[in-house]
Amino acid sequence: MGIFERDTEIYLDRDALREDYQPENLVGRDTELDRYKAALQPVINGEQPNNIFLYGKTGVGKTAGTRYLIDHLKADAAQYEDIDLTVEMLNCDGLSSSYQIATRLVNEFRNETNQISTTGYPRATVYDMLWTELDSCGGTIYIVLDEVDHIQDDSILYQLPRARANENLSSAKIGIIGISNDFSFRDNLSPKVKSSLCEEEIQFPAYDANELIKILEQRAEVAFHEGVLEDGVIELCAAYGAKDAGDARQSLDLLMKAGDLARDKETDTISDDLVREARDVLERGRIREGISGLTQHGHLVVYALVTLDQEGKTPVRTRDIRPRYTNFAEKAGIDPLVPRRMRDHLGELSMLGIISAIERNEGRRGGTYREYSVEMDPKMILSALEDTVDDVGIHTSVADLIDRDVTLSDFESAS
DNA sequence: GTTCCACAGGAACAGAAGGTCA
DNA sequence: TGACCTTCTGTTCCTGTGGAAC
Structure with a gap:
C-alpha cells in the first residue's frame, strides 16, 4: 500500500458540491431560465444572437444557469448543419481593463505556441488581432463575460457587439452575455454600451432558506453516503447561506468543508458542530x-x-488611525502614505469585510467622518499579517503580543 | 434657510515596472 | 537600444456630502 489510500467513508461524489458541478435540474430558477432560454433562441433560428445581461447577488445561479443552458444550446445547435456555434466563457475577476479582456480572448482562440503578452501592444493592435481570430473562427460566437463589473472601462463592451456593424468582422456573428453581481454596474454604463449590451436583461433574485435547503438536499444526495448527514446539518448550512444574502455557493462550500473536516477527523457523520467549525475555517481563509x-x-x-x-x-476615526499607521511605517523604514491614500486602504479593507465603517456627522461642530472597527477576529487577522510585520521588523510574534493584551508601549518596546 | 465643518472620494496626473517591436 | 504601450501604486487637487449650528 502507498502513502495515499482512497477514502470512501463520507463522500460518494465530492465533486457534486463543487461550483462547476452541473445538476440535471436547477432548483428554484424556472422563471429566469425560461426567459434566458427565449433570449438564446435566435442562435437555433440561425439569426444574430442577442446580447444578454444577467444580474443578481453572488451565488444565486447566474453562472450555473448559464452553464446549464449553454450546454443544452451547444447540444441542440449540433443537430443543425447550418449552425456553427462557439462559446467562450471568461471570468473577468483579475482582469480590470478592456485591454486585458481582449488579450485574454485572443489567447483563448489561439494555440499555445502562438500566445501574445498581456502588455506592450497598442490597444488598436490587440483589437485587430481579436477581430482576425473571431473571423477565422466564424459562425456564431457567444462570449460570456462573468463578473463583467470588474472591467473598469467599457471599450470592449462597446466594440464587441458592434464589431460587425463597424465592419471589423465579416463572417462571425458575435453575442455577449454579461454577468454581474453589482446592481449599479448597469446604471454606470455609458448609454451607447447600455443600449447594445443590455438588449435582454434577466435578474436573478436571492434564494430563500427553503430553496437553499432544496439545493443542498439535491447535491447532498449525490455527494454523500446515506446517513452521513446528521439531522439539521442541511438546515444549518442553508440558514448561514440565507443570512449571507441567499448565497447557494456559500452554503455548498460550507457543506463541503464540513465533509472535509469529517473526513480528516475520520468520523462517520457530519454534525452541526462540524458545520460551525467549517464556517470558522472558511472565514479564516477569506x-x-x-x-x-x-x-x-x-x-x-x-x-x-x-x-x-x-x-x-x-x-x-481616520485621523486617529493615522498617527499609529505613520508610527509603524517609520519603524518599518518606509515613507507613510498621504491621508488620501490611507483612506483608500481603509475603504478597501472595509469592502473586504475585514473592518467595518460607520459614518458619523456632527454637523457644523465636527463635520462628516468615519469611524472604523475591526470586523473579524483580530487573532485571525494577525495570523495572516504575521509574515509582513515580521518582514518590516515591527516585532517577531504579533500573535504572542495579542495574547498578552498588548498596548502601544509594548509595540514600541518590542521593535 | 443658510452656513460651516471634516473628510470621503472622484479625477487627473506622475513615475516605475514590465512588456513589444523595429 | 530606444520608442512606445499598459498596468499599478501613489500624489495632488478639488468637489460633494449631510447634519449641527446659526
Whole structure:
C-alpha cells in the first residue's frame, strides 16, 4: 500500500458540491431560465444572437444557469448543419481593463505556441488581432463575460457587439452575455454600451432558506453516503447561506468543508458542530486571501487598526488611525502614505469585510467622518499579517503580543 | 434657510515596472 | 537600444456630502 489510500467513508461524489458541478435540474430558477432560454433562441433560428445581461447577488445561479443552458444550446445547435456555434466563457475577476479582456480572448482562440503578452501592444493592435481570430473562427460566437463589473472601462463592451456593424468582422456573428453581481454596474454604463449590451436583461433574485435547503438536499444526495448527514446539518448550512444574502455557493462550500473536516477527523457523520467549525475555517481563509492581496501599506493600516482595537480604542476615526499607521511605517523604514491614500486602504479593507465603517456627522461642530472597527477576529487577522510585520521588523510574534493584551508601549518596546 | 465643518472620494496626473517591436 | 504601450501604486487637487449650528 502507498502513502495515499482512497477514502470512501463520507463522500460518494465530492465533486457534486463543487461550483462547476452541473445538476440535471436547477432548483428554484424556472422563471429566469425560461426567459434566458427565449433570449438564446435566435442562435437555433440561425439569426444574430442577442446580447444578454444577467444580474443578481453572488451565488444565486447566474453562472450555473448559464452553464446549464449553454450546454443544452451547444447540444441542440449540433443537430443543425447550418449552425456553427462557439462559446467562450471568461471570468473577468483579475482582469480590470478592456485591454486585458481582449488579450485574454485572443489567447483563448489561439494555440499555445502562438500566445501574445498581456502588455506592450497598442490597444488598436490587440483589437485587430481579436477581430482576425473571431473571423477565422466564424459562425456564431457567444462570449460570456462573468463578473463583467470588474472591467473598469467599457471599450470592449462597446466594440464587441458592434464589431460587425463597424465592419471589423465579416463572417462571425458575435453575442455577449454579461454577468454581474453589482446592481449599479448597469446604471454606470455609458448609454451607447447600455443600449447594445443590455438588449435582454434577466435578474436573478436571492434564494430563500427553503430553496437553499432544496439545493443542498439535491447535491447532498449525490455527494454523500446515506446517513452521513446528521439531522439539521442541511438546515444549518442553508440558514448561514440565507443570512449571507441567499448565497447557494456559500452554503455548498460550507457543506463541503464540513465533509472535509469529517473526513480528516475520520468520523462517520457530519454534525452541526462540524458545520460551525467549517464556517470558522472558511472565514479564516477569506481573511488570509483578502489580506494577501493588499500592499505593504495596506498591511500596516490594518495592523494599526488592530492594535487600536486591542487597546479598546475602537471605533476610531481616520485621523486617529493615522498617527499609529505613520508610527509603524517609520519603524518599518518606509515613507507613510498621504491621508488620501490611507483612506483608500481603509475603504478597501472595509469592502473586504475585514473592518467595518460607520459614518458619523456632527454637523457644523465636527463635520462628516468615519469611524472604523475591526470586523473579524483580530487573532485571525494577525495570523495572516504575521509574515509582513515580521518582514518590516515591527516585532517577531504579533500573535504572542495579542495574547498578552498588548498596548502601544509594548509595540514600541518590542521593535 | 443658510452656513460651516471634516473628510470621503472622484479625477487627473506622475513615475516605475514590465512588456513589444523595429 | 530606444520608442512606445499598459498596468499599478501613489500624489495632488478639488468637489460633494449631510447634519449641527446659526
